[in-house]
Amino acid sequence: MIVQDVINHIEEFAPLAYAEDFDNVGLLVGDKQQKVTGILVTLDTLESVVDEAISEKCNVIVSFHPIIFKGLKKLNGKNYVERAVMKAIKNDIAIYSMHTALDNAINGVNSMICDRLELINKRILIPQNGNIKKLTTYVPAAEADLLRTALFKAGAGKIGNYSDCSFNIDGIGTFNGNKESNPTKGIKGTIHKENETKITVTFEKHLESRILKALFKNHSYEEVAYEVISLENKNQAIGMGMIAELPESLSEPKFLDYLKTKMNTPCIRHSAFLNKPVKKIAVLGGSGSFAIQAAKAAGADVFVTSDLKYHDFFTAEDSILLADIGHYESEQFTKNGLVALLTKKITNFAIILSKTNTNPVKYF
Incomplete structure (x- = not known):
């Protein structure tokens, strides 16, 4: 397993697309291609937590709060942020944070x-709001079922408790390919009329690249006509x-x-x-x-x-x-929840819960 594999698992339940704009999330320190020796889960990445990761032979720290929040202009160890980052770099420890992406997640x-x-x-x-998108495309009617199924499999068409949701209209599509074209329907240089189905589906914005990949892979046309727009609908999940x-x-x-x-x-x-x-x-x-x-x-x-x-x-x-x-x-039990979520995803080695209490507030 490499660091990117861990990131993929985390972003299944806390996609970074839903983090707040002010936040600093994702891989903050480290190499995505580095092999993972162990994962330590914490609320905050302090220098003492990096020491704990070293002791536990963990080269990945999954931290709820981002240790780097504002821009770093220097790295000379003058404050707790710089000391933690420097120690992580020196020991080849990757630090990943999801913060408000997990705040906004349904199981977060x-x-x-x-x-x-x-x-x-x-x-x-x-x-x-603003995280639901709508795809509209036009496909030969005989291929509509195949394309719809592929889009559903990629994650499109889910609305609340319902899946495989789409709207479809049959009509006539026309096109005329130039001399450089290679049409799969009709003959270039001649106007072609094709019985087509207009398919409309909605999807969550973090799935856009996956949805478009499924569209292009399962559409027979050389040039695929499609539209993606953002909706103002609120996402209840x-x-x-x-x-x-x-x-x-x-x-x-x-x-x-x-x-x-x-x-x-x-x-x-x-x-x-x-x-x-x-x-x-x-x-x-x-x-x-x-x-x-x-x-x-x-x-x-x-x-x-x-x-x-x-x-x-x-x-x-x-x-x-x-x-x-x-x-x-x-937020103190967030790290326990993260351990539980990651343990379900990663079963080939233990996910370690940090024992370091990072609360800076004391009570007298």
């Missing part, structure tokens, strides 16, 4: 929080945060006790109690103040997140209980 960070809290009826809180439910309602104090235990956090900062039962829970790992209004609009009784500022708590406005459990605490 927020799904892991829901599972930790044993919530049911999970759905995306803020579905992402990709996006930030989740909303789910407790199996049974709890009082607000009991829920916070439950939350503290399940998420292994020493304290919870919260807005004023509303003295009403808690049933519907919105969650967003990491800094989630931007999603407060979405949580309220979704009818959540509680919004579990982190990094809320003083004035953010005022926005509860007696309509929702805001619970800030800490940034590290909200």
Whole structure:
């Protein structure tokens, strides 16, 4: 196995196409063609984590947070970022991060929080828009079934709980090949009329190269007529945060006790109690103040997140209980989830869970 193989497995469940624009994701350090000796999974790549990888004979670190976030202008070891990167380079250790790609994944960070809290009826809180594309093409009617099947196999035509979705219209296509052409239908230099089927399918944007490869491979024309456009439709399977439910309602104090235990956090900062039962829970790992209004609009009784500022708590406005459990605490089990996901994909050697606690915040 080489590093690229590991990347391929990760991007099956967290495609980088859905990372936020501000993020820095992918292979941050290392050679994609390097043979893998071991994989260490961590939340953050600190120098101590690189030391752990060396000790465990792992030459790949899969890190949720990117150690390189802003541009590096120098590498002289003057800060923790440069020291970690320099040590990784010196020891031929690759570092890969998926960050917000995993935040936006249906089985990613927020799904892991829901599972930790044993919530049911999970759905995306803020579905992402602009990541669904539509392909329209024209094929000889007799070849339509073959092409549709190939497009479906490549991942096109999936809408929610349905697959093999397409729209088809039969009509007449015309074309006239010049002297340089080599038409598979008709004769060059002569206008040809062909019974054609117009096929339209939608697909997730990270599949575009795969869809087009299937189109060109299974279309008989020398020149394939096709259109790809981006849709504004929201993708209900990709996006930030989740909303789910407790199996049974709890009082607000009991829920916070439950939350503290399940998420292994020493304290919870919260807005004023509303003295009403808690049933519907919105969650967003990491800094989630931007999603407060979405949580309220979704009818959540509680919004579990982190990094809320003083004035953010005022926005509860007696309509929702805001619970800030800490940034590290909200994401700490992400590395466990990544180990579980990678273990299903890679079975020929162990995926090692980092034992290093990278939380920079201490409590007195």
